[in-house]
Amino acid sequence: MNRIDATFERLRREGKSALIPFLTIGDPDLAASAELIAACAAAGADMIELGVPYSDPLADGPVIQRASERALQNRVTLEDVVRTAAEARRLGADIPYILFSYYNPVLQYGLDRFFKLLEEHDISGLIVPDLPLEEDGELRDRAEAAGIHLIPLVAPTSHERIARITARARGFVYCVSSLGVTGMRSEFHASIDDFLASVRSASPVPICVGFGISNREQVLRFEGKTDGVIVGSAIVRKIEEALPLLGDSGKRAEGVRQVEQFIRSLRV
Numbered sequence: 401m402n403r404i405d406a407t408f409e410r411l412r413r414e415g416k417s418a419l420i421p422f423l424t425i426g427d428p429d430l431a432a433s434a435e436l437i438a439a440c441a442a443a444g445a446d447m448i449e450l451g452v453p454y455s456d457p458l459a460d461g462p463v464i465q466r467a468s469e470r471a472l473q474n475r476v477t478l479e480d481v482v483r484t485a486a487e488a489r490r491l492g493a494d495i496p497y498i499l500f501s502y503y504n505p506v507l508q509y510g511l512d513r514f515f516k517l518l519e520e521h522d523i524s525g526l527i528v529p530d531l532p533l534e535e536d537g538e539l540r541d542r543a544e545a546a547g548i549h550l551i552p553l554v555a556p557t558s559h560e561r562i563a564r565i566t567a568r569a570r571g572f573v574y575c576v577s578s579l580g581v582t583g584m585r586s587e588f589h590a591s592i593d594d595f596l597a598s599v600r601s602a603s604p605v606p607i608c609v610g611f612g613i614s615n616r617e618q619v620l621r622f623e624g625k626t627d628g629v630i631v632g633s634a635i636v637r638k639i640e641e642a643l644p645l646l647g648d649s650g651k652r653a654e655g656v657r658q659v660e661q662f663i664r665s666l667r668v
């Protein structure tokens with residue numbers, strides 16, 4: 401069984417919802433990222449989105465854009481991200497990995513090599529935010545053959561596409577809470593609960609919500625309405641604040657501890 405499915409089964413038995421951090425891998429460097437992935441698992445994350453840095457992150461707000469720039473200064477590649485995830489496993493991170501990449505780095509790497517790399521490194525899921533349903537046929541077929549869940553995104557504007565997107569979904573459906581780019585939000589649109597309910601009734605797999613969630617109160621707001629929440633920018637911001645510590649191997653543990661403490665504060 402795919403680790404993502406097993407995790408949602410466990411959470412259902414425990415009556416809990418998933419906490420899914422997003423990290424830009426290689427920010428500030430690969431060694432720090434390996435420790436931060438392990439810290440996410442130690443802090444109670446149920447799975448993790450491993451962001452491949454990209455030069456043109458169209459859907460990302462300033463916090464994640466800056467994180468991508470920092471990682472690209474270290475020339476971090478898609479392969480580095482996957483190898484860092486394996487290193488984090490050796491450090492004790494025993495949660496499902498979801499590789500998060502825009503489509504261009506995947507295409508550049510080559511689909512055959514890409515899925516071989518994912519299979520060899522125990523990657524359970526894949527999110528490609530800029531690949532629309534109409535164009536994801538080949539990627540979906542290959543992911544299916546590799547036993548890797550291609551996790552689709554739906555937005556409040558998806559309307560009649562929700563049925564088509566959820567019908568093919570594997571792992572979970574990523575419900576984008578609001579239009580625009582990633583980044584912390586003080587509130588959510590009033591119609592979000594109807595949107596989530598419509599996705600939940602259409603989807604054969606669990607649904608999770610992301611975009612703008614940055615504190616425990618907001619995580620609680622979605623309790624019972626989804627099967628999990630994704631938190632990215634708020635965590636990446638904590639990493640940015642801890643850069644002076646994370647960038648110094650002698651002080652890295654303190655920096656990692658600060659980020660871990662923030663993630664623990666999100667755990668309901």
Ligand SMILES: O=P(O)(O)OC[C@@H](O)[C@@H](O)c1c[nH]c2ccccc12
Nearest residue numbers: 422459529582583611612631632633
């Ligand atoms: O950063 P936020 O607002 O917490 O949202 C999660 C988001 O970071 C992560 O899932 C993500 C990072 N880059 C993306 C691009 C598109 C959709 C989602 C993402």
